[in-house]
């Protein structure tokens with residue numbers, strides 16, 4: 001179903017929204033309390049800068065001087081039959097990105113955000129990968145996706161996942177800045193543990209993420225546990241091979257948080273007994289959570305498993321990964337190109 005745009009244009013001060021309170025205080029050389037009030041207006045209440053309460057005129061003027069002509073236009077929004085809503089946004093330089101609003105329990109939403117325009121990693125099963133990379137998004141451009149969707153939503157948005165267009169760890173600092181705005185008590189007020197950052201396996205940045213002690217949920221898109229097979233599906237395997245990736249997953253598992261391992265199921269490709277066995281060899285002793293999800297490939301090269309194929313694979317996984325949580329993730333929004341792996345900046 002095609003719908004009119006949600007928010008024609010967000011305000012010029014929006015790029016101030018790309019920093020959490022602390023970052024804003026440093027960037028503007030102002031007191032933390034003032035930064036909180038400014039963020040509370042611009043992000044928390046989505047109001048113009050001048051409506052920040054109890055901030056001196058001189059501080060507001062300084063913030064206004066730093067504001068640029070940041071733009072994010074909602075070009076289109078489309079509703080899939082299952083309630084997923086895909087948004088197409090236009091940026092000031094003509095680039096386009098998408099975000100997907102995902103319904104949760106008929107009471108609230110979570111939001112899938114893009115971190116780059118396109119993606120350089122070229123995974124074989126992914127429409128974004130076929131676009132190639134245009135550029136990184138600024139942190140405010142990620143927060144702006146959330147603001148635009150929130151303005152269009154009656155229910156609360158209580159979670160965010162960086163799983164839209166792009167490899168978040170190729171845009172590490174901007175993604176983390178945006179994530180901290182989303183969980184800032186003056187900003188998005190989303191529980192940190194309900195914000196997920198997903199990587200295809202950029203190992204050095206995973207190690208940095210773990211060493212820095214961030215508490216957002218870390219997800220790794222694994223998709224094959226046999227190196228040749230993974231390299232054929234995900235060229236990133238050639239730069240950051242499975243043994244290094246598994247070490248980084250193990251290292252993160254030593255913190256309080258286990259990694260969520262995403263596994264895009266492609267029938268006849270990575271859902272056989274030998275695939276489950278290889279997963280078991282790699283991950284059996286590491287605390288993880290495994291999320292299999294059916295592939296969505298509009299080119300027809302890959303197909304999702306049938307129900308009997310899924311049952312057989314699930315049983316094999318249970319045998320080879322005893323005691324590990326295995327939760328199949330619903331793959332929604334296919335009829336409007338809103339599902340995982342389908343984001344390609346298309347107008348419908």
Ligand code: SF4
Pocket residue numbers: 119120121122123126127128129130164165166167200221341
């Ligand atoms: S699956 Fe993720 S990392 Fe791979 S090409 Fe698509 S957007 Fe990039």
